[in-house]
Amino acid sequence: xGSADVVRDGPAKAFMLCNEAxxxxxxxxxxxxxxxxxxxxxxxxxxxxxxxxxxxxxxxEISSNxxxxxxxxxxxxxxxxxxxxxxxxxGMNVASDSFFSLSYTGVKGGMVIVMxxxxxxxxxxxxxxxxxxxxxxxxxxxxxxxxxxxxxxxKLAFDLSEKHGVPVLxxxxxRVNHQSGIVELDKIVRKPFEKLDWSHAPARFxxxxxxxxxxxxxxxxxxxxxxxxxxxxxxNRVEGTGxxxxxxxxxxxxxxxxxxxxxxxxxPSILKLGTTYPLPKRLIADFLKKVKTVIVVEExxxxxxxxxxxxxxxxxPSVKIIGKWTGHFSEAFEYNxxxxxxxxxxxxxxxxxxxxxxxMAKAEELKKGLSDRPPTFCPGCPHxxxxxxxxxxxxxxxxxxxxxxxxxxxxxxxxLNYGDSMLSMGACMGVAAGMQYAAKEKVIAxxxxxxxxxxxxxxxxxxxxxxxxxxxxILDNEVxxxxxxxxxxxxxxxxxxxxxxxxxxxxxxxxxxxxxxxxIDPYQAKAVVQPIKEALARKGPNIxxxxxxxxxxxxxxxxxxxxxxxxxxxxxxxCKKPYACIRSFNCPAISIDxxxxxATISKELCDRCDVCAKLCPFGSIKLREGE
Amino acid sequence: xxxxxxxxYMSGVGGxxxxxxxxxxxxxxxxxGIQAITGExxxxxxxxxxxxxxxxxxxxxxxxxxxxxxxxxxxxxEALEALRYVEYLKPGGVVVMNKRIQHPIIETIGHMKDKxxxxxxxxxxxxxxxxxxxxxxVVDALEIAKKAGNPLTENIVMLGALxxxxxxxxxxxxxxxxxxxxxxxxxxxxxxxxxxxxxxxAFETLCNIVKCKK
Numbered sequence: 001x002g003s004a005d006v007v008r009d010g011p012a013k014a015f016m017l018c019n020e021a022x023x024x025x026x027x028x029x030x031x032x033x034x035x036x037x038x039x040x041x042x043x044x045x046x047x048x049x050x051x052x053x054x055x056x057x058x059x060x061e062i063s064s065n066x067x068x069x070x071x072x073x074x075x076x077x078x079x080x081x082x083x084x085x086x087x088x089x090x091g092m093n094v095a096s097d098s099f100f101s102l103s104y105t106g107v108k109g110g111m112v113i114v115m116x117x118x119x120x121x122x123x124x125x126x127x128x129x130x131x132x133x134x135x136x137x138x139x140x141x142x143x144x145x146x147x148x149x150x151x152x153x154x155k156l157a158f159d160l161s162e163k164h165g166v167p168v169l170x171x172x173x174x175r176v177n178h179q180s181g182i183v184e185l186d187k188i189v190r191k192p193f194e195k196l197d198w199s200h201a202p203a204r205f206x207x208x209x210x211x212x213x214x215x216x217x218x219x220x221x222x223x224x225x226x227x228x229x230x231x232x233x234x235x236n237r238v239e240g241t242g243x244x245x246x247x248x249x250x251x252x253x254x255x256x257x258x259x260x261x262x263x264x265x266x267x268p269s270i271l272k273l274g275t276t277y278p279l280p281k282r283l284i285a286d287f288l289k290k291v292k293t294v295i296v297v298e299e300x301x302x303x304x305x306x307x308x309x310x311x312x313x314x315x316x317p318s319v320k321i322i323g324k325w326t327g328h329f330s331e332a333f334e335y336n337x338x339x340x341x342x343x344x345x346x347x348x349x350x351x352x353x354x355x356x357x358x359x360m361a362k363a364e365e366l367k368k369g370l371s372d373r374p375p376t377f378c379p380g381c382p383h384x385x386x387x388x389x390x391x392x393x394x395x396x397x398x399x400x401x402x403x404x405x406x407x408x409x410x411x412x413x414x415x416l417n418y419g420d421s422m423l424s425m426g427a428c429m430g431v432a433a434g435m436q437y438a439a440k441e442k443v444i445a446x447x448x449x450x451x452x453x454x455x456x457x458x459x460x461x462x463x464x465x466x467x468x469x470x471x472x473x474i475l476d477n478e479v480x481x482x483x484x485x486x487x488x489x490x491x492x493x494x495x496x497x498x499x500x501x502x503x504x505x506x507x508x509x510x511x512x513x514x515x516x517x518x519x520i521d522p523y524q525a526k527a528v529v530q531p532i533k534e535a536l537a538r539k540g541p542n543i544x545x546x547x548x549x550x551x552x553x554x555x556x557x558x559x560x561x562x563x564x565x566x567x568x569x570x571x572x573x574x575c576k577k578p579y580a581c582i583r584s585f586n587c588p589a590i591s592i593d594x595x596x597x598x599a600t601i602s603k604e605l606c607d608r609c610d611v612c613a614k615l616c617p618f619g620s621i622k623l624r625e626g627e
Numbered sequence: 628x629x630x631x632x633x634x635x636y637m638s639g640v641g642g643x644x645x646x647x648x649x650x651x652x653x654x655x656x657x658x659x660g661i662q663a664i665t666g667e668x669x670x671x672x673x674x675x676x677x678x679x680x681x682x683x684x685x686x687x688x689x690x691x692x693x694x695x696x697x698x699x700x701x702x703x704x705e706a707l708e709a710l711r712y713v714e715y716l717k718p719g720g721v722v723v724m725n726k727r728i729q730h731p732i733i734e735t736i737g738h739m740k741d742k743x744x745x746x747x748x749x750x751x752x753x754x755x756x757x758x759x760x761x762x763x764x765v766v767d768a769l770e771i772a773k774k775a776g777n778p779l780t781e782n783i784v785m786l787g788a789l790x791x792x793x794x795x796x797x798x799x800x801x802x803x804x805x806x807x808x809x810x811x812x813x814x815x816x817x818x819x820x821x822x823x824x825x826x827x828x829a830f831e832t833l834c835n836i837v838k839c840k841k
Contacts, residue, residue, distance in 0.1 A: 004808070015653035015663065040669060122668075146664065146689075179691040180649060181664040182657050259690035337694040354696045363714035366755045370710055370747060371734035375641065375676030407674065415736050579739045588675045591730040592738050594745050604769070604778060605729070 006048055007055045010185035018176055019044035019086075021147035021183045022114060025154035026084045027056060029110070030190050033076035034060040034495075035069040037454065038483035039088035040123040041177035042116045046086060046495075047484060053496030057193040060495040062486055065425070065454040066091035070113065071098050077107035077167070078205050080196045082158055086114035089130045090424060094455065096133065099167075103137045104215035105205040106165040110158035116172045119252075119299045119334035125405070125424060127332070129300035134169055134277030138219045140226050141169040141277035142235065143251040147181040153235065153274065164222055171276065173299065175252045175334060227278040235274030236283055243269045245348065246291035248284070248308055250276055253297040253335060260340035264350050268295075279307050285315035295347055296323040299335050322347040374413050379589040380551030380607025382477055383408045385522035387416060388585050388611070390444075390473070393532035399442040400435050404428040404456065406448035407482045407550075408475055415586050425451050429459025432470040442536060443470035449505065450480035450488040457508075460541075464512050469540040476505060481550040509543055516542035523548055525614040551607050567606035567624045568613055570599050574620035581612035581621060632685030633796045634693045635789065636715045639704030640729050641675050644782040647809060648702075649680045651786065655797045655805035656684060666691030675732075677708055684796050702789050704768070704782055705729050706749045710756060719760050721837050723788050723829075724752070725781065726767040764788070764833035771824045777814065780821035787825025793838040 005014035006024050016024065022045055026034075036046040046062060053060055059076075063069035066087040073083035087095060092115045099113070115133065118124040134141030142157055144150035150172070157168040207215055230236060239258075245268040249257045254272050261268055271287045273279070288294060288311060296305040305323040312319050322328050328343040329335075338356055345352050377384040387408070403409060403419040404427065412419040421431050432445035447456050452474055463470070479485040487494050494500040506517055518535040520528040528546075535544050549557075555565055567589075570581075575598045581590055582599060589605035590612060592598070601612075603624060613621035639645050649665045656663035666681035681693045695714050703709030703724040716722065730738075730746055738744050749765060756763045766788050768781040775784065783806060789795060790802060803819060810818045833839065 013657045013660075015650065015657040017667070044669065146691075175666060175691055178667045178669055179664060180653050180667060181691075182653075182662060255689045255691060259688070259694070262687065263694065336692045337690045337697075341694070354694075356695050359696045359714050362759065366713055366758060367710060370707060371731040371737070373640065373675075373677040373707070373711075373731040373733070375674035376732055378642075378675055410674065414733055582735060582739050586732045586736065588729065588732045591735045591746070597742065602729070 003048065003051045005185070006052050008185060010187050012185045014183050014185055015180055016147050016183045017044055017178070017180045018144075018147040018150050018172070020048050021151040022086070022154050022170075023048040023052070024183065024185065025151035026112070027190070028186050028188055029155045029158040030082060031084050031158070032058050032081035032109075032193060033073060033083040034058055034085075035063050035072035035083070036086045037063050037066045037069050037091060038480055038486050039066075039091045040483060041118060041174040042086040042088050042114060043483040044177075045114060046486065050486075050495040056190065059193070062488070062495045064489055066095040067098060070095040070102075073111055073113070074098065074102050074107065074167070077109040077111035078200075079198060080109045082110040084112045084114070086116070088124060089115065089117045089128050090124055090126065092130055092133060094425065099133065099139070100137045101207050102167055103139045103219060104207040104212060107161065107167055108165065110161035111167040112154060112157045112161060112170055113167055114170045114172065116174065116177050117300070118174050120174065122174055125422070127300060129303065130171055131276060131301070131303050134171070138223050139167060139169050139277070140164070140275070141171050142274055143171050143276050144176060144274065145251055145254045145272070146176065146179060148183050149274070150176065151183050156235070164226060166219070166222060171251070173252050173334070223278050227280065230275040230278060230280040231282045233275060233280070236280050237272055238287060239270040239272060240267055241269055241290075243267055244292040245269070246271060246287060246294040247297060248273065248287070248294055248304055249297040250274065250304065251298075253299060256335050256337045256340040257297045259337045260344050263337065263341050263353060264344055266344070266348070266350070273304070276304070281311055284308060284311050288312050288316045288319050291319060293320045293322065293347070295328070295344065296321065297329070297335070297340055301331055372414070375410060376413070376586065376588055377407065377410060378551050378607070379587055379605050380555070380609040381407070382522045382546065382548035382551065383411070383475060384585065384587065385525060385548070385609065385611045386473070386475060386546040387411050387418065389522060389525065389528045389532055391418065391584055392529045393536060397442060397536070399444055400439055402428045402432040402435060402443065402445045404447040404451050406451050406475070408446060408448060426455025426459055429456050429463055429472070432472070433459070433463055433466070433468045436468050436470045436540070444473060444536065445470055446473045446475065448481070449474060449476040449478070449490050452505070453489040453503065460509070461512060463541045464514060467541070471536050471540050471542050471544060473544045473546060474505060476545055476547045477550040477553070479550050479553050481553065485550055485553040485556070505545060514541060514543055517545065518543070519545045519547060521548055522546045523609055523611055525611045551609065555607065566608040567603045568601050568608055568610065568621050569603070569624040570601055571620045571622055572596065572598050574618050575599060576618050576620075578617055580615045580617055585612060585615060587612060631796065632688060633794055634681070634683045634698050635700045635702050636693055636698040636712055637680045637682055637702045637704070638708035638712050639678060640708065641678050643704040644779070645678055645680050645704065648782050648786055649682050651802065651805045651809050652682055652797060654809060655801040658805065659798060659801045661796060662686050662688070664688060664691050677711055679712060699794055700789065700792065702785055704785055706752045706765075707731070707747060710752045713756060713759060716760060719762065721762045721764070721792060722756050722760060723764050723766060723785065723833060725769070725785060726765050727769050727781070762837045764829065764836065766825065766828050766832060768825070771828055772821055775821035775824050776817040777821070780818050783818045783821040784825035784828070787822040788829035788833060791826050791829040791834060791839045793840050795840075
């Protein structure tokens, strides 16, 4: 597992997260430039590339956003080097402007874009189906089902990209990215990094009007060639023959379909598609001719189902097609084996071996009164302290809070339920601009440092230029905390620990013309309430910067330096149970002792930010003795 | 399902080191040529929230997610998190759960507002689980981890306990080698000690209710 296996020379076998297997595949394919912005479920791709960077000579950056990342890869591939970028579904939206053009211009060096959708919206705003990007941009799209296949596919994707001069999209989903499995490691053969000569005709990668029209005709021809190649590619395969029942599936759906068939004791023919754009129409037609019923297993939109239905019109008009349109599957949420078992059983008139409804009903009965445990701010998290102070400062003040994407997004969850809107990276600014036009209340926008650099900067330019009246709170915790504390433009290092120029927030803001900047340390707790209050009372646009390092990041640095992580405790003789340490603060390290109902602090969980001690009116919270 | 298959549903609270457990088990499988896959949780849910990992061992398994009523065992690093996923347990399956409870902040707030409420206890969790299986073992992993020399080795204590099950398919030698390869160098000894102490604890709390290895 992990970095050790990613750098280990093959042939060998290793247990790897799919995201690590993707990195290993790219390294075996001699990738030369890596550029990405973190985002679940792809983050471990960036983390792994960053973690093993010292072992290889590829150039890498953690970009300020996905569009810049994709363009960086595009530039390198235009020159002739192999490049890879990874991004989550909504990151692809940000990058898509250049993505569409890049399909027109094409590339010289192999270029692969890993795009991960998040059915179930585990850690995303929406469940968008990124498979639409392949056909709408005419970019070939591959879909693996597991780590071993992902590793093989990423290598083939580079070859395909170079052969056809087009970037290749590798589309995954959360349950593929975050699946570990056994992977065959091949020998690592890499050429030393060297800069290449730029040897293209002028405007070779420029697309508009005439050239765009020329490119369009070329890419249609390219797509035809790709489809022909995919008709006989072993990335698409039929498992099991002779059955009247066929399954058409790809990606995560394949895994559930195989297991569901096993549970039901049936042996359907399975067409597993690894190339989902362009679809291998002849292969699908041949498959449809041999079955009477075909079940399409795919999460989210009926993309395969639509094409299977269209192909069946000529290939086998009498074939019965089971999918979302027949009501057997939903377009909502991720699938699992049980969902597919139920659909197969319903479609084929079979009984499920387990009465799942009964199992679930019993489980619900047993779980009555079991408290939910949604994600929350970590012990020591500066956001908890900032939000506490903001809640105090806005007491009695009618206001709207326009928030953004990051750990602080969790403020809208139980138990705070604080925050009014959250759309996408950087959106708090534009949304706040509209709100201050339309609403009577004070408008507050809130964004983290990484998101600020990612996509909020144009929003700030807009707000300053139009003299919009809102207060922006920037939560500066030094890193991109949500995805695992990666460096961002406010850090003095970048991928692989290489030194980087630190962008100073205040300089950027002052440079744009705002001088009303209030900087606070949220750990000061009560002491920062008044400055926040005053800043909010002034006419915007003005800025509050709440600055304190992410607690997980600070702890990691402490451990590196050999410093102990201290903890607080409650002096029960002094505690008079006002619960000031719990109310509106909600630290998971603090609970109530069932015996005396006084607050108690977990030594294992406490991070000693000491904010709770400052909140206690009786001074009952102190440093744990002997530390 | 083939008899050589083993699925364990692992649950806990973000930050308890579940991913390390699946890596230790998976790497051990790779080293002895056993097929293994997992469905893991990374990202948002790690922030002190409920987390789970589906660990699946077996030649023919393709789904990274254990089906409902498909887990041979639940390994819970926190007691409430054993109950939260009870639907995944096979009827009569084994539950190995930590004695420790981390009170969810939502429960604490309810507690603050209503003096009559009490936290859900380990005994309560055990009693409820006993309605669907007679094989529930409670391990005081934090105490044992401290005895091993580091409270952070709770996860390995629990793995040690689980590994005593007769149905657990990974050879002990491979597992120990994998622990040594997957934890920081200076923490190898304490983790191996935690593993052994976890095994020892299982002989007292687990092996009297379910078949264990000799």
